[in-house]
Amino acid sequence: MDSGAIINQKKPHVVFIPYPAQSHIKCMLKLARLLHQKGLNITFINTQSNHKRLLKSGGTFHWLDAAPGFQFKTVPDGLPDSNSDHEVDPHTQTIAELWSYLATNFFDSFLDLVAGLETPVTCIVSDGFMTYTNMLYAAEKLRVPIIIFWTLAACGFMGFYQLKILMEKGLVPLKDESYLTNDYLEMEINWIPGMEGIRLKDLPEFTRSTKPNDPGFKFLLETAQVADKASHMIIHSFEQLEFNLIKELKSTFPNLYTIGPLQLLLNQMTEKETKKSSYNGYSLWEEEPECVQWLDSKEPNSVVYVNFGSIAVMCLQDLLEFGWGLVNSGHEFLWIIRTDLVDGKPAVLPQELEVAIKRKGFVASWCSQEEVLNHRSVGGFLTHGGWGSIIESLSAGVPMVCWPVSGDQPTNCRQMCKEWEVGMEIERNVKRDEVKTHVRMLMAGEEGDRMRKKAMEWKKMAETAAGSGGSSSLEIDKLADEIKKLSRN
Incomplete structure (x- = not known):
């Protein structure tokens, strides 16, 4: 199931860990390609069934032929590891089942995988929604820096981050289900620059929870709290789109990189490819x-x-x-x-x-x-x-x-x-x-x-943001340079 490549021992080596869903994998693969083109070695980790689906979806990894130093590795996902040519049925496992399996098993699988890599790891780029698998502790155990990648807009990240703040203010979880119908969710949240006038109902579904022990509520709370522990973070947006909000976030999280739209950045670097490919x-x-x-x-x-x-x-x-x-x-x-x-x-x-x-x-x-x-x-x-x-x-x-x-x-x-x-x-x-x-x-x-x-x-x-000298173009250069510095430490 794994696909390997020769990894240059002298280059920085980044391990990517996406949340195992289509949009997250797509977004992180694009960032991995960009960093690879900036001179970094990449190991990209998929679950076994998702990687098999990628291989069978047609035309996948056509760019890998010219990508030495870019390899794929897989971890189990709780489904049988079949070597048959039959297409993996994506519906034999629900998101909840996969989530539960990875929560229990990913940590050990990941440590075993890293132990088997021939080249030392410079840093980990982890999807913010994979941190429930104890990724911060894994990075600490491996003594490897970790960068959290939120495959979201700044507003999307801030929406999730509000759970921590709303709990501190006593606004969530809801006291009972009557709050779902008494216009309580129409309450405006007036303390987020760039999101003025946003209502509780415009935030993620945690605003509708009445149980603090609900697994989904606890997962989102832990995810929101991860941001305060991360030394470096990435968001898939661009400054012109969310200027005030990004400015506010950077005052709280100084090592924050806004690197979007990723496809437009790739278009700048893959001129030999047709737009279609x-x-x-x-x-x-x-x-x-x-x-x-x-x-x-x-x-x-x-x-x-x-x-x-x-x-x-x-x-x-x-x-x-x-x-x-x-x-x-x-x-x-x-x-x-x-x-x-x-x-x-x-x-x-x-x-x-x-x-x-x-x-x-x-x-x-x-x-x-x-x-x-x-x-x-x-x-x-x-x-x-x-x-x-x-x-x-x-x-x-x-x-x-x-x-x-x-x-x-x-x-x-x-x-x-x-x-x-x-x-x-x-x-x-x-x-x-x-x-x-x-x-x-x-x-x-x-x-x-x-x-x-x-x-x-x-x-x-x-x-403009993705073009030469644009804000996102400069941010991706800063991110690549930061990772190269880590390899020299």
């Missing part, structure tokens, strides 16, 4: 080229792209409301329906809706999202509001309609609508008429035109 090689699912072929036949800015990410699930009724809303909008749409999107199972649509979709839509199970968002025919994005999706949409200059589900998505959605002015929100209890109205506004209304203009402004600022 530079987008690929990071997916746990096979990307269907028919999506782009269908888009090629459409008019500029005429298609709504619909994708609710790699983890979010919905009930069948929600899927039907979205489906009829899209059909009734009258606009053409490309809709990604994962095989596990509806309650973790394949979706079965009524025949009447299937027939209606075929008139205006194209349905696929996965696609190359960045290639789609950068396609000339895509004029809007209906998204769950995951940070990977939002920063990719901003990088492409595409406005959004957001249906936030969990995690940092409500925070991202609020900032997208209120601060960055590139989106509109659909209520959690989705209705087809609301979907229809929002899609029409996005694609043909004055509001959509205004948001599209604003999105193009953010695209230009993102390109």
Whole structure:
């Protein structure tokens, strides 16, 4: 399962540990590539089944042929380690099961893995959401510095970090379930520069917890507290987008690096690759080229792209409301329906809706999202509001309609609508008429035109940040230099 490469003994050696989910792996792989191109050796650790899925998704690691000093290693994930050629079923293990297994087993597996590496480790770059596996203690035990990478926006990180502060103020957990319906969650949080006016309900779902001993609540509290123990942190954002908030964070965490958008930074360094090939090689699912072929036949800015990410699930009724809303909008749409999107199972649509979709839509199970968002025919994005999706949409200059589900998505959605002015929100209890109205506004209304203009402004600022001498370009150089200094200590 492992893939190895010759590691140069004289170069700094960085071990990457992503949280084992699509968007986290994709984000960390891109940073690993950037640091590798800056002259660092990389060992990238996946769970066994995820690594097998990456290898089988098609076109993966095409850039590794010219990447000596970049290797992959794997740790067990609780699934049988099969050497067969059959594709690993991604649904034989829930996120909760994987989370539980890694909490118990990752620490020892990681120490064994590091002990077997031929080259000493200079530092560890760990996903902030993997710290529940005792990564800080592992780094201390190995006497290796650790850098925490939050694959989030600054607002997303700050949303999670608020749990510690809200607990200190006695605002969470909720005293009882009546607080869910008595407008308590409408309370404004007025102490975060750059997030003025944000409400409790716009923060991650911990604001809805009534039990301090709830495993999810405890996990998020421990994750929030990790930031205070980390000497160096990375956030996937850029200064122009969240200037006041990043300034505030850097006053609290001086060794903080903002290095986004990662794809635009990679575009600066991979000029020999075509744009299309530079987008690929990071997916746990096979990307269907028919999506782009269908888009090629459409008019500029005429298609709504619909994708609710790699983890979010919905009930069948929600899927039907979205489906009829899209059909009734009258606009053409490309809709990604994962095989596990509806309650973790394949979706079965009524025949009447299937027939209606075929008139205006194209349905696929996965696609190359960045290639789609950068396609000339895509004029809007209906998204769950995951940070990977939002920063990719901003990088492409595409406005959004957001249906936030969990995690940092409500925070991202609020900032997208209120601060960055590139989106509109659909209520959690989705209705087809609301979907229809929002899609029409996005694609043909004055509001959509205004948001599209604003999105193009953010695209230009993102390109400036990632360009030569830009803020993110300088930050990635600082990060690489800091790691090289560690190797000399």
